[in-house]
Amino acid sequence: MSSVPTVLMRHLCSQAVVLRTFDFGESDKIVSLFTEEFGRLRLIAKGAKRSRKRFGSGLEPFTHIEAFFADREYRGLARLERCHIIAAFPQIADDVRRVVCGTYMLELVDTLTPERERHPEVFLLLLFFVSLLIHEAFREEMLRFFELRLFAMLGYQPQLMRCVICRAAFQVQHHYKFSVKRGGIVCPACQDRVAELLPLSNGTIRLFQQAMRMDIPKLPRLVFSPAEHEEGRLMLTKFLEYHIGRLPRSLMVMEQLA
Amino acid sequence: MLDPIQRLIASLATLPGIGEKSATRLALYLINCPREKALELSHAIADAREKIRLCARCFNYAEQELCQICANPSRDGSVVCVVETPGDLLSIERTGWFRGTYHVLHGCIMPFDGIGPEQLHIAELCERIKKNPVAEVIIATNPTTHGNATAAYIADQLKESGIRVTRIAQGIAPGSDIGYADQITLKNALEGRRDMNR
Structure with missing residues (x-):
């Protein structure tokens, strides 16, 4: 039976x-x-x-x-x-x-x-x-910290500490770019070997490095300059689009309100 | 190619709230019922699809350029009630109390579904009010997060016009029990309280 x-x-x-x-x-x-x-x-x-x-x-x-x-x-x-x-x-x-x-x-x-x-x-x-979101101090740029920390928690953390090609550690005197496909920063010596690089200033990279280390409740203290926020937003949006294969629908509505 | 019964079931199953079992039951009923009854249903669907359009002013369903409400001279055109759907308009009409006109948005701002102000008839509302100023705009979107956000967006868009913009009251439903109301409903009811001895 x-x-x-x-x-x-x-x-x-x-x-x-x-x-x-x-x-x-x-x-x-x-x-x-x-x-x-x-x-x-x-x-x-x-x-x-x-x-x-x-x-x-x-x-x-x-x-x-x-x-x-x-x-x-x-x-x-x-x-x-x-x-x-x-x-x-x-x-x-x-x-x-x-x-x-x-x-x-x-x-x-x-x-x-x-x-x-x-x-x-x-x-x-x-x-x-x-x-x-209910606090007066909420700013749209805080979404970047949410994205970064969420990606890291779920195993999608972009590599911002060393070049994703030669593995050399980040150095402030170099000008890095970001590769969405490789998932991290590329140093000047390796930039010829990677296609489709996005600009990412050292100021933004260092801000993101700080955002990865900080305790979550302290994140709202970090402040972007408008240019840093724009390049950081573009980088993270492209990175997200690469991983999920489309843009989030709410992002399209956000653009309508811009 | 699907046979006629399968095609009917597949078509019925695309209707909201109808699963495959319900679609099969309805399809078998339509096949077994008197021929005239089934044809009447099919003609009614075709007729409605052919004749019904959106009112050029308020976007309610209409047979002419203007819906029956917009075309009715006894309605008070100085008050516009903004609703999400034609179904909500009918609910307000059933009260028999409101004598103003409407504006149907055909939804509310739902970022999760990619619906923003551009997908709704909000720009047309602002344009309508700019051309024919009114005394009051009553926002009767649903008292949900998205309905409230849509109401806030419309109020913001009309701020410059100086027109009185009001929101329908939110709180305890008649016949309900305060003990069962959640904190948000109670808070809204307290905020929207009104004087009784004036």
């Missing part, structure tokens, strides 16, 4: 940041969460569209929640049973630029993280930057 393997329903709970939701059928929603304990999860919130009693405004993007869900591992979507709001950031919606900047961060996490892969450090990074 063949035995049917029993799949146990696990009732789990984790802190999470709501990445996005979309309607599913008549009354349900599919929710994408980045959880502290289980990484990115897609869940079904039954009846969330029709009744707001169980979830309230807890499923709005950016909300920091405690999510209670039932999960059959590797069997379809987990089922979100209820959630408790730990922190909500409705003020973000008062400024469309902040919503777009914030959504860009959510989209990066949603796109770059595999489902069910635990990354508590990404959770803390995301939560820190989402809470930064």
Whole structure:
């Protein structure tokens, strides 16, 4: 007699940041969460569209929640049973630029993280930057630090400490360029051997090196000059596009608001 | 090539909220029901697709150049209510209370889906108000993050015009229980409170 393997329903709970939701059928929603304990999860919130009693405004993007869900591992979507709001950031919606900047961060996490892969450090990074969005001091250039640290946490860290061709350490007297395909800086001696190089000044490289070393809460103290920010933005956007094969959609909306 | 039944199922399954099982059930019903009934449905779809267009002023669905609301002289053209979808317009119309006109955006700013101001009828709203100044613009986008962000964007775009821009109230729904309301809803309700003894 063949035995049917029993799949146990696990009732789990984790802190999470709501990445996005979309309607599913008549009354349900599919929710994408980045959880502290289980990484990115897609869940079904039954009846969330029709009744707001169980979830309230807890499923709005950016909300920091405690999510209670039932999960059959590797069997379809987990089922979100209820959630408790730990922190909500409705003020973000008062400024469309902040919503777009914030959504860009959510989209990066949603796109770059595999489902069910635990990354508590990404959770803390995301939560820190989402809470930064409601502060007066938030500047769009802070997104560059989010990108850099997220790439590093997920194994896409650009090499900014040494030439990616000859491995010689960064020296301030040299003029480096950045190779998207090689994933790092190229020293003057090796620049003839690599095609499609992007300009990257030493000031920007050193700022990025500092941003990689600093404690995350101290990152907002770093300041770009407008030229440094522009070349850093271009470099990181090209780097991202190379790895995910397209530009994030929220970036296109950001350009509309420029 | 798909046979007619499979083609019908495949077409029905592209409708929102219809999965393959529902599509199969509907397809079998349409095949078994009286021929006239099925043809009436097909003609109704073709007719609606052929005749319905967007109102040149407010972007609601219309049969003529202007929709029934914009063409109605008894409506108060000095108040424009901005909504996300024609469905939201119908919901407000059902109240029977609002006698102004509308402007339908056909969505809200959704950066995750690549929908920004350029994909909505926001520029047309600003142009409309510039040409025919109004007394008030009521923003009735949904009270969600994206609906609120869209409202903030529109208010910002109309700031220079000096026109009164208002946002629909947000808070506790009639018949609900304060004990079950989340903190955001309660905060909105407290912020939007109004005097009772004036």
